[in-house]
Amino acid sequence: MTENGFLHSALRSRNMVIGLGLTAVFVIGTLLSLIWTPHDVTALEIGNKLQTPSAAHWFGTDHFGRDTFSMIMVGAQTSIAVAFIAVGIGMGLGVPLGLTAAARHGGWLDEVIMRGNDLVFAFPSLLIAIMITAIFGPSAVNAIIAIGIFNIPVFARLSRAAALPLWQRDFILSARVAGKGQPRISAEHILPNITNLLIVQGTIQFSLGILAEAGLSYVGLGAQPPIPSWGRMLAESQTLIYTSPHLALFPGFAILLTVLGLNLAGDGLRDLLDPKIRRAR
Amino acid sequence: MLTYVTKRLGSLCLSLIVASLVIFACIEIVPGDPASFMLGINAQPDTIQALRVELGLDQSLAQRYLGWVGGLLDGDMGTSYTYRTPVSDIVSDRLQVSLPLALYALTLTVVVAFPIGILAAARRGLVTDITVMGATQLGVAIPNFWFAILMVILFAINLRWFSAGGFPGWDAGIFLAMKALTLPAIALALPQASILARVMRSSLLDTLSEDYMRTARAKGLTRRQVLWRHALRNAMIPVLTIIGLQFSFLLAGAIIIENVFFLPGLGRLVFQAITQRDLIVVESVVMLLVFAVILLNFFVDIAYAWVDPRLRVRS
Numbered sequence: 001m002t003e004n005g006f007l008h009s010a011l012r013s014r015n016m017v018i019g020l021g022l023t024a025v026f027v028i029g030t031l032l033s034l035i036w037t038p039h040d041v042t043a044l045e046i047g048n049k050l051q052t053p054s055a056a057h058w059f060g061t062d063h064f065g066r067d068t069f070s071m072i073m074v075g076a077q078t079s080i081a082v083a084f085i086a087v088g089i090g091m092g093l094g095v096p097l098g099l100t101a102a103a104r105h106g107g108w109l110d111e112v113i114m115r116g117n118d119l120v121f122a123f124p125s126l127l128i129a130i131m132i133t134a135i136f137g138p139s140a141v142n143a144i145i146a147i148g149i150f151n152i153p154v155f156a157r158l159s160r161a162a163a164l165p166l167w168q169r170d171f172i173l174s175a176r177v178a179g180k181g182q183p184r185i186s187a188e189h190i191l192p193n194i195t196n197l198l199i200v201q202g203t204i205q206f207s208l209g210i211l212a213e214a215g216l217s218y219v220g221l222g223a224q225p226p227i228p229s230w231g232r233m234l235a236e237s238q239t240l241i242y243t244s245p246h247l248a249l250f251p252g253f254a255i256l257l258t259v260l261g262l263n264l265a266g267d268g269l270r271d272l273l274d275p276k277i278r279r280a281r
Numbered sequence: 282m283l284t285y286v287t288k289r290l291g292s293l294c295l296s297l298i299v300a301s302l303v304i305f306a307c308i309e310i311v312p313g314d315p316a317s318f319m320l321g322i323n324a325q326p327d328t329i330q331a332l333r334v335e336l337g338l339d340q341s342l343a344q345r346y347l348g349w350v351g352g353l354l355d356g357d358m359g360t361s362y363t364y365r366t367p368v369s370d371i372v373s374d375r376l377q378v379s380l381p382l383a384l385y386a387l388t389l390t391v392v393v394a395f396p397i398g399i400l401a402a403a404r405r406g407l408v409t410d411i412t413v414m415g416a417t418q419l420g421v422a423i424p425n426f427w428f429a430i431l432m433v434i435l436f437a438i439n440l441r442w443f444s445a446g447g448f449p450g451w452d453a454g455i456f457l458a459m460k461a462l463t464l465p466a467i468a469l470a471l472p473q474a475s476i477l478a479r480v481m482r483s484s485l486l487d488t489l490s491e492d493y494m495r496t497a498r499a500k501g502l503t504r505r506q507v508l509w510r511h512a513l514r515n516a517m518i519p520v521l522t523i524i525g526l527q528f529s530f531l532l533a534g535a536i537i538i539e540n541v542f543f544l545p546g547l548g549r550l551v552f553q554a555i556t557q558r559d560l561i562v563v564e565s566v567v568m569l570l571v572f573a574v575i576l577l578n579f580f581v582d583i584a585y586a587w588v589d590p591r592l593r594v595r596s
């Protein structure tokens with residue numbers, strides 16, 4: 001191994017360590033917020049409003065006197081829930097579609113599924129969200145649906161592309177000879193072989209989901225008050241940036257570090273799980 | 282090539298038709314009917330009836346759909362219910378902000394990403410490369426609207442170099458108008474430039490590891506010559522694809538950034554139309570944006586096939 005190569009793999013593993021560390025902080029903080037936060041996020045103490053960071057309020061307080069640190073902890077629940085369910089929708093619908101398309105490669109079903117994918121892909125997720133909220137009103141559920149729809153073609157394409165070469169392999173041929181049907185082969189033999197890829201893509205889509213949720217709730221199309229969400233905290237902070245700019249800092253850092261952690265962990269996982277990519281880069 | 286273009290053109294038309302059907306259907310399924318949805322619960326029955334006639338709700342579904350699509354093809358997007366002016370007038374007004382903003386951001390993206398990506402690839406594994414990769418990793422993870430807020434705090438509130446938002450209009454002069462678009466364009470460009478720099482780097486590295494690169498080196502070309510003469514051209518194919526896609530992301534991403542800076546662009550228009558329940562505007566502007574994205578993807582496909590003849594055969 002050359003010195004450069006060594007430096008690279010060392011760096012990569014360090015990325016992985018940082019990524020997993022940040023992700024762990026995010027997950028533990030969220031779980032902790034379910035049972036304990038330093039302050040009650042629903043308690044309005046107008047007398048304490050707009051405080052700068054102190055021993056009592058680590059990240060200060062907002063215009064209602066709510067503790068920013070506690071709100072960030074609770075806001076993580078919204079981010080996790082929205083992003084997690086959205087990835088679930090994408091995987092749950094996208095993977096079966098992609099596997100079906102691969103099994104029927106070249107057939108009309110393949111064509112229909114892939115063209116449908118292209119079409120959804122052509123709608124930027126933000127536009128889907130806007131359409132949905134225009135019709136059903138803004139809410140966390142609609143944000144989930146919007147982000148989830150956008151995830152479907154991502155997973156469909158990925159699983160189709162990964163499954164196609166597998167169908168040429170001998171072990172699939174023997175399964176066919178054994179009389180197994182296409183759906184069963186897809187579920188029993190193809191799916192386990194593409195799980196690694198799906199996990200890696202899932203991590204990436206999860207971090208994109210957190211960014212998307214933050215963006216949607218920032219413009220008021222995501223979770224509605226009084227549910228704390230990072231995006232809305234930033235929107236509220238913007239009206240106060242002349243007097244209390246520190247309010248705009250902490251929710252943003254929360255988003256940045258979480259997304260960064262997930263991205264680094266995803267990259268690291270990909271390198272670990274897929275040696276081919278390690279060689280190519 | 283011609284068959285390829287014809288085939289692509291066919292699927293372009295099909296995509297557009299299906300997209301228009303989906304958007305039309307979405308507007309049709311609003312609670313109640315579009316007229317009572319737009320007017321709210323306190324509207325008088327005769328007001329609703331008047332709007333129903335104005336919207337053509339007394340016609341059949343097919344008539345209305347064909348009327349809408351026919352109008353779009355004619356450049357007629359209907360009349361906005363809240364603004365009481367033709368939607369196409371409002372849209373062309375707003376495009377004067379959104380389109381230059383997207384182009385500005387795209388230019389910044391390319392101007393920043395190209396040198397950075399090339400530099401990182403040329404210095405692979407060295408401090409420069411590691412710094413670039415770290416910085417782009419941050420650039421991808423940062424929410425761009427938050428970055429925008431931070432820039433407002435620094436450049437508008439503390440340093441007073443820029444205004445915190447708003448748009449003086451092109452009548453105020455190109456300099457002032459561009460100045461107002463600068464912070465939004467940087468905010469839009471940051472994540473895209475990070476992505477593009479990474480694509481540029483990995484595409485270059487892929488190309489550099491090809492056998493013909495070794496041949497070129499063996500023929501006596503220097504590393505620099507190989508990089509600039511041979512690798513860069515071949516590495517451009519995936520990079521161009523990404524740029525094409527990014528333009529549509531910039532158009533859509535502008536919806537949020539325009540809201541941060543209170544810019545009177547298409548994004549803010551859609552946004553206001555939603556809060557005012559002006560479905561005519563929502564329907565047509567969403568269709569316009571989707572049309573732009575589909576059309577761009579089409580051109581990217583064509584350009585791709587033109588550069589790389591193998592693709593014409595494969596698809």
